[in-house]
Each structure stands twice: as structure tokens, then as C-alpha cells.
Amino acid sequence: MKIILKIQRYNPESDPAPYFQEYSVEANPNERLLDALMQVKRFQDGSLAFRKSCAHGVCGSDAMRINGKDGLACKTLVKDVVKQDGDTVTVEPLRYLPVQRDLIVDQKDFFEKYRAVQPFLINDEPVAEKERPQSQEERMAFDDATNCILCASCYSACPVMAENPAFIGPAAIAQAFRFLADTRDRGFESRLPVLDHPDGVWPCQNHFKCTQACPRSILVTKRINQTKKMIEKHRAEGKA
Amino acid sequence: MYHHYDAIIVGSGGAGLYAALEASQRAKTAVLSKLYPIRSHTGAAQGGISAALGNVEEDKPEWHAFDTIKGGDYLVDQQAAKILAEEAIQAVYDLENRGLPFNRTPAGRIDQRRFGGHTRNFGEGPVRRACYAADRTGHMILQTLYQQCIKNKVAFFDEFQVVDLILDGTTCKGLVAVELATGELHIFAAKAVLFATGGFGRIFKITSNAYANTGDGPAVCARRGIPLEDMEFYQFHPTGIMGLGILISEAVRGEGGILRNRDGERFMARYTPTLLDLAPRDIVARSIMTEVRAGKGIRGDRKIDDYVYLDATGLGKATLMSKLPDITSFCKTYLGIDPADSPIPVLPTAHYAMGGIPTDVHGRVVLDDKGTLVNGLYAAGECACVSVHGANRLGTNSLLDLVVFGRRAGRHIGDYVKQADPPQVPTSAADPARAWIGRLTDGQTGPHGGHIMEEMQTGMMEKVGIYRNAKEMQAAIDQVQALRRRYQSVRVQDRSKPFNTDLLELIELRNLLDLALITAVSALNRQESRGAHSREDFPGRDDTQWLKHTLAYLEGDKVRLDYKAVDTSIWPPKPRTY
Ligand SMILES: Cc1cc2nc3c(=O)[nH]c(=O)nc-3n(C[C@H](O)[C@H](O)[C@H](O)COP(=O)(O)OP(=O)(O)OC[C@H]3O[C@@H](n4cnc5c(N)ncnc54)[C@H](O)[C@@H]3O)c2cc1C
Ligand code: SF4
Ligand code: FES
Numbered sequence: 001m002k003i004i005l006k007i008q009r010y011n012p013e014s015d016p017a018p019y020f021q022e023y024s025v026e027a028n029p030n031e032r033l034l035d036a037l038m039q040v041k042r043f044q045d046g047s048l049a050f051r052k053s054c055a056h057g058v059c060g061s062d063a064m065r066i067n068g069k070d071g072l073a074c075k076t077l078v079k080d081v082v083k084q085d086g087d088t089v090t091v092e093p094l095r096y097l098p099v100q101r102d103l104i105v106d107q108k109d110f111f112e113k114y115r116a117v118q119p120f121l122i123n124d125e126p127v128a129e130k131e132r133p134q135s136q137e138e139r140m141a142f143d144d145a146t147n148c149i150l151c152a153s154c155y156s157a158c159p160v161m162a163e164n165p166a167f168i169g170p171a172a173i174a175q176a177f178r179f180l181a182d183t184r185d186r187g188f189e190s191r192l193p194v195l196d197h198p199d200g201v202w203p204c205q206n207h208f209k210c211t212q213a214c215p216r217s218i219l220v221t222k223r224i225n226q227t228k229k230m231i232e233k234h235r236a237e238g239k240a
Numbered sequence: 241m242y243h244h245y246d247a248i249i250v251g252s253g254g255a256g257l258y259a260a261l262e263a264s265q266r267a268k269t270a271v272l273s274k275l276y277p278i279r280s281h282t283g284a285a286q287g288g289i290s291a292a293l294g295n296v297e298e299d300k301p302e303w304h305a306f307d308t309i310k311g312g313d314y315l316v317d318q319q320a321a322k323i324l325a326e327e328a329i330q331a332v333y334d335l336e337n338r339g340l341p342f343n344r345t346p347a348g349r350i351d352q353r354r355f356g357g358h359t360r361n362f363g364e365g366p367v368r369r370a371c372y373a374a375d376r377t378g379h380m381i382l383q384t385l386y387q388q389c390i391k392n393k394v395a396f397f398d399e400f401q402v403v404d405l406i407l408d409g410t411t412c413k414g415l416v417a418v419e420l421a422t423g424e425l426h427i428f429a430a431k432a433v434l435f436a437t438g439g440f441g442r443i444f445k446i447t448s449n450a451y452a453n454t455g456d457g458p459a460v461c462a463r464r465g466i467p468l469e470d471m472e473f474y475q476f477h478p479t480g481i482m483g484l485g486i487l488i489s490e491a492v493r494g495e496g497g498i499l500r501n502r503d504g505e506r507f508m509a510r511y512t513p514t515l516l517d518l519a520p521r522d523i524v525a526r527s528i529m530t531e532v533r534a535g536k537g538i539r540g541d542r543k544i545d546d547y548v549y550l551d552a553t554g555l556g557k558a559t560l561m562s563k564l565p566d567i568t569s570f571c572k573t574y575l576g577i578d579p580a581d582s583p584i585p586v587l588p589t590a591h592y593a594m595g596g597i598p599t600d601v602h603g604r605v606v607l608d609d610k611g612t613l614v615n616g617l618y619a620a621g622e623c624a625c626v627s628v629h630g631a632n633r634l635g636t637n638s639l640l641d642l643v644v645f646g647r648r649a650g651r652h653i654g655d656y657v658k659q660a661d662p663p664q665v666p667t668s669a670a671d672p673a674r675a676w677i678g679r680l681t682d683g684q685t686g687p688h689g690g691h692i693m694e695e696m697q698t699g700m701m702e703k704v705g706i707y708r709n710a711k712e713m714q715a716a717i718d719q720v721q722a723l724r725r726r727y728q729s730v731r732v733q734d735r736s737k738p739f740n741t742d743l744l745e746l747i748e749l750r751n752l753l754d755l756a757l758i759t760a761v762s763a764l765n766r767q768e769s770r771g772a773h774s775r776e777d778f779p780g781r782d783d784t785q786w787l788k789h790t791l792a793y794l795e796g797d798k799v800r801l802d803y804k805a806v807d808t809s810i811w812p813p814k815p816r817t818y
Contacts, residue, residue, distance in 0.1 A: 053450040054450045132336065
């Protein structure tokens with residue numbers, strides 16, 4: 001079928017402001033939207049800039065806004081976003097991160113917030129045996145949070161970011177939760193200053209937009225709420 | 241811009257990050273990567289990492305080493321395979337200790353499962369050797385190593401693409417790279433350089449590899465006079481999603497999935513009665529193609545793109561959800577089926593380069609059959625050839641290769657830079673790269689790369705694929721040579737400097753064309769069938785003439801071939817049956 005890709009373009013060297021450009025492509029309904037973008041890039045307009053790599057939803061390169069929804073171009077099929085021949089798909093860069101060129105955004109803030117939660121196992125105790133054993137239940141407690149590919153779809157989908165750009169955002173909290181809920185980790189106290197902070201977990205108002213956007217099916221909002229509870233429990237124990 | 245480091249690591253997949261963790265403890269180190277580190281294709285690895293932990297049943301490193309050698313059809317350097325199998329155990333414990341969330345046994349230990357070609361007691365039957373984290377083992381390894389790099393404050397240059405290597409005779413002096421954000425050329429002067437740039441499945445049309453897997457490290461090295469080893473051995477994984485090439489991990493068969501032809505027959509029972517569906521990949525891929533050619537594919541039309549079924553309906557929803565969740569999700573997203581209810585249509589997909597930059601067991605790059613080293617130049621991971629995979633890699637041995645040899649290379653670099661002199665690199669070292677880019681961007685009109693890429697990928701898939709013969713390989717060589725000539729007049733369509741992905745893709749295209757040529761020439765010359773290299777015109781393995789590694793030197797438009805001995809010091813070669 002023929003589809004129209006309406007893509008936001010911006011080149012800092014020559015464009016005063018972003019604008020939309022339309023491309024007509026022949027696409028199979030079962031193809032990925034990324035395949036359609038590649039058609040444009042390879043055979044129509046080599047100057048179209050976007051990131052991509054794995055092409056099957058595991059590397060997090062090609063998060064963008066597709067018909068106003070945040071997600072991965074390689075995990076979105078053409079038939080999911082157009083109904084019939086001649087339909088238009090609008091493609092824009094993610095929100096709340098500066099656009100550097102076309103669909104490419106500057107991920108610096110996003111990664112800085114990620115790094116701020118100390119996303120690594122904190123445990124200086126010597127390992128008694130060869131491995132640190134963990135029951136199957138303990139392992140599953142943080143399972144979905146380990147799936148995060150840092151694509152920033154949730155960040156762009158979060159309504160709180162619009163009001164409070166300093167909010168560390170859903171992905172960073174999910175990443176923190178991944179360690180807080182790991183029985184092998186001892187880093188709760190050292191992560192607390194970043195999480196229990198006016199720009200930490202508290203700005204989240206349970207809009208659930210992150211959970212809906214997440215291409216890795218992480219229950220992001222639930223993990224944020226669990227993190228809040230851990231902090232509240234810690235406070236209560238501190239007072240008692 | 242001009243930078244000075246003790247050590248530069250090129251690539252931030254499993255091999256690069258592990259090397260960086262080690263090297264950065266003792267030397268001023270930076271990692272250059274054309275992708276953000278966590279976007280590297282190691283993150284796509286699914287099934288597992290092998291180590292004879294013996295957590296669920298008896299296992300020994302000796303068995304693991306033997307399986308690796310036999311799986312590689314005896315083209316494996318045996319002492320290297322021994323190191324791989326022995327150091328596997330500590331490597332996996334290190335990853336666990338650093339936070340990697342492996343699946344657990346009921347006793348809380350790292351769980352293990354079956355994988356193709358991994359056996360108990362020298363081939364008696366399948367053994368549970370693959371340590372895994374659902375079907376996201378690579379993702380977890382990449383995440384864990386990146387997390388450790390953050391913890392240890394490793395320096396990164398993200399989205400820097402290396403385009404040239406600076407050599408002075410047989411001493412490495414540094415690198416030239418393009419910064420994506422600005423389009424500027426940077427010189428990195430360094431005492432030691434490690435290439436860990438991953439695979440190059442993108443020379444083929446149907447592949448499990450990422451767009452970024454364009455073999456930049458091997459191609460840059462080849463153009464600087466370094467040979468590439470055993471390039472004719474390219475692995476086709478038996479089970480890619482029909483049409484797309486997206487990988488369906490061997491773990492599906494490890495957990496009990498069965499390959500079936502149009503009659504519903506478990507055809508692997510005819511080919512490998514002992515290991516059945518868990519035979520090594522080269523054998524399973526050939527068996528699928530044999531079925532398809534015999535009209536036993538699902539459509540039955542004997543065409544090259546006919547397919548077979550991978551039947552995972554017997555596994556049950558619970559196993560699929562806990563052990564193969566991503567595979568389940570790929571099937572739902574891209575095929576609209578639930579593998580718990582319907583069989584998965586699969587076809588072999590270009591997957592893994594056994595060949596690459598020749599190294600010793602410390603990751604040092606070796607120039608010839610005499611073992612001459614390039615001082616300060618290292619390689620590790622899929623772009624390197626140690627050689628522990630020989631003519632056919634076993635599943636789960638690549639992730640292991642990354643951590644074992646990535647670590648070894650990183651450590652060796654830490655020692656090496658202490659006694660090496662700081663390199664003096666003139667700014668003119670970037671001139672060849674500047675001239676190349678200058679030509680691509682000189683404003684003239686020329687063909688764009690898209691068609692050249694497509695023709696190369698289709699040609700290589702059809703003519704240098706699973707079954708090969710002299711006539712077709714010669715045709716592939718002629719075609720690639722013609723495409724390389726056409727490349728001489730390609731030009732960018734994007735004329736700006738910041739984020740010029742068009743330019744970077746044209747640079748990658750040249751790398752792919754050079755590697756396609758070297759692959760085809762190496763393949764044409766090897767007149768036998770061994771591992772992944774199967775020739776219709778030379779169907780048998782020929783140890784008298786061909787038990788040797790290929791070394792291919794790119795010399796302008798020509799590829800010169802040389803050979804070197806294989807280390808068979810532990811187990812003498814035997815016929816390979818399963
Ligand atoms: C789908 C899939 C599943 C797999 N499953 C398994 C499995 O279960 N078990 C197993 O053992 N193996 C598996 N493999 C194989 C294994 O994952 C790979 O061989 C391995 O991850 C390669 O790692 P690497 O570190 O060598 O390279 P990669 O992880 O590919 O990293 C390459 C790095 O080099 C960088 N780079 C490349 N070119 C340049 C340049 N010019 N300049 C700067 N940087 C550059 C990239 O940015 C990237 O960071 C699988 C492979 C695939 C494709
Ligand atoms: S939580 Fe989900 S949406 Fe957010 S960055 Fe991670 S994978 Fe992307
Ligand atoms: S390209 Fe990797 S997630 Fe889409």
C-alpha cells in the first residue's frame with residue numbers, strides 16, 4: 001500500500017525552526033515503520049536523520065513520536081498506524097529533549113538522570129560462596145525492571161515533564177527500583193538523596209502514560225509507586 | 241581535534257566494555273563507540289552464556305573445550321579453546337557478583353539449560369551448560385558491564401565512528417574518528433588500540449544483525465595491511481523469522497522446541513539421531529535447506545525462501561513466559577502468532593562471523609603465519625579471530641568469548657602501555673580519511689549508496705550463502721568488484737556537517753563491500769566443506785590439504801591469500817558425527 005510519511009525536519013545549520021516534510025512510500029502493512037523510514041533514507045532522501053540499530057525492539061535507538069504516541073519505529077507495524085491506502089503517519093522527535101537534527105534528540109539529560117540513581121549493584125560485602133544465591137521469587141521481584149532499554153519513550157510520554165523539567169523521570173526510577181528490589185543490593189541509603197527529593201520520585205502523579213508507552217512492557221508506574229512505598233517505610237522506621 | 245590516551249577501546253559491546261573495565265584500572269583509557277554503549281548488538285543476544293558450572297548436572301571444562309573444537313570442525317586452535325572453557329566459570333561468577341540477574345534454580349543457584357552441540361562426556365547427549373537470564377542474556381551482560389563502567393567512571397566518546405587506523409610500520413599509534421554530532425575529524429593518539437566492533441551480518445540480505453553491524457574494525461584493519469582470518473566461515477543460524485531474519489534463539493529448541501517439515505515430521509531425527517534438534521548450527525541450517533530443496537518446506541515449492549516450522553507449542557505458556565518472553569513477544573509483534581498455539585515459520589538467517597582480525601590469546605593482533613605482532617594493536621569479540629570458533633561457532637560461546645578474551649585483552653593492554661612510548665602522531669595522519677570524506681562530500685552528483693547496498697546483500701545471500709559452488713562464488717566476486725567500482729563515484733545527498741548519518745552510512749558501505757569481497761575470495765579458494773563452509777563441488781572435509789587457517793590480505797583491488805597452521809595439540813581431528 002501507499003502511505004504518506006509526514007516527518008518533522010530540522011537542520012540546525014540551515015533551518016530557523018522545525019517544519020514538516022511529506023514522503024510517499026510503498027509499504028507492506030506487515031512491515032515495520034522503520035522499514036518505511038529506511039526506504040526514504042536509502043532511495044529518496046539521504047539527508048533524513050534518525051537513529052536505528054537492532055531493528056527489532058531491543059536496543060532503544062529509534063524511539064520517536066508516531067501519530068502522537070511515543071514508541072519504537074521498529075516495533076510499530078505499518079498496519080498499526082494506517083488504515084488504508086494513502087493514509088498519513090506523522091513522525092516527530094521525542095519531547096522534552098532538545099532536537100539536534102530531524103528525529104535525533106539530545107539524550108544527555110536523560111542519561112544524566114539515569115546515572116544519578118547509581119544504576120549498578122552496590123554491595124561491598126565479600127561474596128561468601130562463588131555466587132550470591134537468590135531464590136526464584138526474589139529474582140522475579142524485580143524482573144520486568146531489568147528489561148529497560150533506555151529508549152526514553154516513557155520520558156517523552158510523561159505529562160509531569162512538561163511542568164517540571166527537573167523531574168528525574170520514569171526510566172531513572174524504574175532503573176533505581178531494579179536495584180532497590182534486588183536482595184543482593186545494599187545501596188538504598190546512598191540512592192535516597194536523589195529519589196527522596198522534590199525532583200525525585202514525588203512529582204509522579206500516576207498518569208500511567210509511561211506504562212502505556214513502554215515498548216518493553218515494564219509496569220513503570222507500579223515500580224514508581226513501590227519505590228515511593230519503600231521510601232515511606234524507611235522514613236516511618238527512622239521515626240519509630 | 242587531537243586527543244592523547246594510553247589506550248583506546250573501539251566499541252562498547254560486551255568485548256569492548258569488559259576490556260575497558262580492565263584497562264581503565266591501570267591506564268588512561270577511553271571508549272569510542274558509534275552507538276550509545278547500551279545500543280550495541282550484544283544487547284540482542286538471547287539464549288545464554290556457556291560455562292561448565294555443573295549447577296544442575298555434572299559438567300567439566302574439558303567436555304566444553306572438546307565440544308567447542310568438534311563443533312568448530314577441528315579448525316579451532318585447541319589451547320585457546322581450553323582457555324575459553326576453563327576461564328568461563330570464573331567469568332560467569334564475576335558477572336553474577338557484579339549484579340547480573342541470572343535465572344535461578346530452585347536452590348537459588350544460576351540456572352542452566354541445553355544448547356546445540358554442548359554435550360556430556362564427549363558427545364553422549366545434551367548437557368545443561370548455558371547460563372541464562374530469560375532470553376535476554378546479552379541485554380543483561382551489556383547492562384551489567386555498562387553499569388560497572390559508570391561505577392568505575394570509564395571515559396566514553398559516544399557516537400564517534402572510527403574510520404582509520406594509524407600505523408607506523410608494525411606499531412600502532414592511534415586512530416581517526418568522525419564525531420556524529422559535529423562531523424569533525426578527531427585524531428586519537430594512543431599507545432594501544434583495541435578493536436571490538438562486532439559482526440558484519442549486513443553483507444547479507446537476511447540477517448539477525450543490527451544496521452550498525454558493518455564490520456568497521458576488520459575493514460579498517462584490512463585496508464591497513466592486516467590480514468583477516470577464516471573469513472569464509474560465516475554462520476547462518478537455522479532459525480530466523482521468515483522474511484525478517486529476526487533471531488529465534490536456539491534456546492527454544494534447548495527448552496524442547498522441534499523443527500518440522502510440511503509433513504509435520506521431526507526431520508532432524510534423520511540427520512543427527514543423537515542430538516536431534518540440538519545439533520550444531522551449520523548442520524541444522526543445512527538440513528533445513530535440504531528439506532526445502534526436496535520440496536518438504538511448508539509451501540513445498542523448493543524455492544530458496546521456502547521455510548519450515550519451529551514447533552514450540554509443547555512448551556506450554558508458563559515456560560514460554562518465564563524462559564522465552566522476548567521470543568514470544570517477537571512472534572506476537574512481527575508474525576501475529578502466539579508460539580504457545582502456533583508453530584513459528586523459520587528460515588536460516590546470516591548470524592555470526594567466525595572469522596575476523598587474527599589475534600593470540602591475549603588479544604594481540606597477529607600479522608602473518610609466523611606470529612609477527614602489531615605492537616599495541618588488539619582485537620576482541622566477534623570482530624576478532626582467536627580462533628575459538630573455528631569453522632562453526634557453538635551457541636552461547638560468543639558471549640563467553642567476549643568476556644573471557646575481552647578481559648584478557650584489557651589486562652594485557654594495562655601491562656603493555658606501561659612500557660610503551662607515548663606516540664607522536666602528526667595531524668597529517670588524518671589526511672587519508674579527510675580525502676575520502678572530501679570526495680564523498682565534494683558536491684558533485686553521483687549514485688547514492690542504497691542500490692549498491694541492496695545488490696551486494698542479495699548477491700552475497702544467493703551466491704555465498706549456506707550451499708556454495710565455484711561458479712556462483714566467482715559470479716559474486718565479479719558482482720562485488722563491479723559494485724566497488726560503482727562506489728568510486730557515490731556521493732552523499734546530505735551536505736551538512738552535524739548528524740550526517742548519510743555520510744557515515746556511505747563509509748560503512750565501503751567497509752561492507754571490502755568484507756564481502758574478502759569473504760567471497762576466501763570461500764572460493766577453500767576447496768573442501770568444513771563447518772559452515774559447504775561446497776556442492778567439494779562436499780567432503782579434506783584435512784590433508786585444508787586443515788589450515790586462511791589469511792586474506794586486501795591489496796588494492798586484489799585479495800592475496802595465505803594460510804597458517806591450526807593448533808590441534810589436544811585432540812586429533814576425527815570425522816564429525818552427532
Ligand atoms: C540476535 C542475536 C542473538 C545472539 N544470541 C547469542 C547468545 O545467546 N549467546 C551467545 O554467546 N552469542 C549470541 N549472539 C552472538 C553475540 O551476541 C555477538 O557475537 C556478540 O554480542 C558481539 O559482541 P561484540 O562486543 O563483539 O560486538 P557488539 O556488541 O556488536 O558491539 C560492537 C560495538 O562496536 C561499536 N562500533 C562498531 N563500529 C564502530 C566504529 N567504526 N567506530 C566506533 N565504534 C564502532 C558499536 O557501536 C558497538 O558498541 C547473538 C547474536 C545475535 C545477533
Ligand atoms: S522504562 Fe520502558 S519506555 Fe522507559 S526507557 Fe525503559 S524501556 Fe523505554
Ligand atoms: S532499532 Fe533497536 S529498538 Fe528499534
